[in-house]
Amino acid sequence: MAALSFNLFLLSCFTTFALLCFTTTALTTTPTITKPRRYVTKLIHPGSVHSPFYNPTATVSDRARRVIDSSSARLAYLQAKFQEISLATGTGTDDVRAGVIAETKAEGFVANISIGEPPSPQLLVIDTGSSLSWTQCQPCSGWFKSCFQQAVPVFDPSKSSTYKRVIAPSTKHTVMEATVTGPLATETLTFVTSDEGTISVPNIAFGCANNVGGFGGQASGLVGLGSSQISLVSQLGSKFSYCFGRVMDPQYIHNQLVIGDGAKVEGLSTPLEILGGLYFLTLQSISVGETNLNISPNVFQRPPNRLGGVVIDSGTTLTYLPRAAFDPLNVEVRRLADGLLQGLGGSSTSAPCYTGVIDRDLIGFPVVTFHFANGVDLDLDMESLFFQTDPNKFCMAVVPSDVHC
Incomplete structure (x- = not known):
């Protein structure tokens, strides 16, 4: 599969x-100027x-647990929704x-x-x-x-x-x-x-x-x-x-x-594809600071007649990436944090966690940028890339998705 x-x-x-x-x-059958x-x-x-x-x-721990639990449940829901996807x-x-x-x-x-x-x-x-x-x-x-x-x-x-x-x-x-x-x-x-x-x-x-x-x-x-x-x-x-x-x-x-119809887009915009009631974006690459990560663009594409692609979803707080995209990001973040932050152990293949407070201990940490179609960049600063899980602990808010179907 x-x-x-x-x-x-x-x-x-x-x-x-x-x-x-x-x-x-x-x-419509007649024009309107309303x-x-x-x-x-x-x-x-x-x-x-x-x-x-x-x-x-x-x-802080209570709020972090709700984030993790609700995002995990949401991932399972969207996985099930993929099984019956159709255009609407x-x-x-x-x-x-x-x-x-x-x-x-x-x-x-x-x-x-x-x-x-x-x-x-x-x-x-x-x-x-x-x-x-x-x-x-x-x-x-x-x-x-x-x-x-x-x-x-x-x-x-x-x-x-x-x-x-x-x-x-x-x-x-x-x-x-x-x-x-x-x-x-x-x-x-x-x-x-x-x-x-x-x-x-x-x-x-x-x-x-x-x-x-x-x-x-x-x-x-x-x-x-x-x-x-x-x-x-x-x-x-x-x-x-x-x-x-x-x-x-x-x-x-x-x-x-x-x-x-009064809803407006201001500034740059990136195309959306609507499939099965879900909204798909075209993510092209990810960079950390000036370093463009070695991720094949195919990782983010939705092959014809197959599941996959990038979904924007209002019910998910964490960002999920497939292993081929998460691993390079994880390696680069850990490399930059090495010697500057105290790691909290755990598997090196999971999202990293550190001792400290985000707005105190991550000042100057490089911005992570998601590059979308039409030249639209989403910059994740320290408060976007990480979330506080305890008063003196924070973790990366991008996690691996090992989902198969």
Whole structure:
């Protein structure tokens, strides 16, 4: 069996600025000059003191363990998704934007979106690897019905004047690591804008889940940012973008998610290929400082009719590289750190860990650069390349992926 050579990126957790945007062509019969709407909202990243889920007693080790566990689970999910990969696209016309705050069980971000009329606020994890958006719904008790504890009241469709069931309750979906059962319905979604106003969009399809397994935490459900026609992206337009800032700063409040034709790319951009609802990038090489690593470009390519390639994913904090790319990076990082940092042992073929504090002991460490198509470079500074796992220990946030299929 061929090695599955794919890499997972959550750019928001590694860089001071990250933007993902994809565009599909909408089929229209008449031209339009209507300017797409733009709604800007404050967004809160994981670990922020502004998050309603902020846990002041959580230690550095607690946060690091969540990062590792959630990224490992996500890797397994995407591996399974590769087995049933297929092309999907979507179209649409409108533009909305929603606030993002941290979900506590996983290291994901959640959008604060209200559902129904009157609006019922829900906290939904954003996910580029899924298309169906869903939230927990009443009733949560009875035959084959079970809801997990969430931070806000569970949505009750019987109290909404705009709820319409589309498909019977036997509908079953598997998203992220969760199995979700319940009716497919349409509802009015309400988004909060940056000026504290709101915008409501009617007749949005979503899953009304009253039997959920493998999902939990403070969030209520999920926002699907995949490319199929059922995704929120396709229902609200033909583009989306997300931007997360310096996540090491717990005071940072300028993260945002944009959905619709008003989403813009500023500065340089690199092509995206949409396959099976996943977003593939063309990574060409990796350098450390002025040294270009000896990695064959074929390592990052997706061969025709075979699995592989480079995926950007909103649900993965760590970056995974196949051995042919990880090993040269690992060797060079260890060489540069030798004599400057105190290593913590462990296998020389795994991500290196050192004694110390990142912003104190890594000053001047060379920047690692991921070189993408169209001349786009992603620079990983010391706070992007490493993450603190204990008060006096840090490890490289790029790890090997020994995945086969």
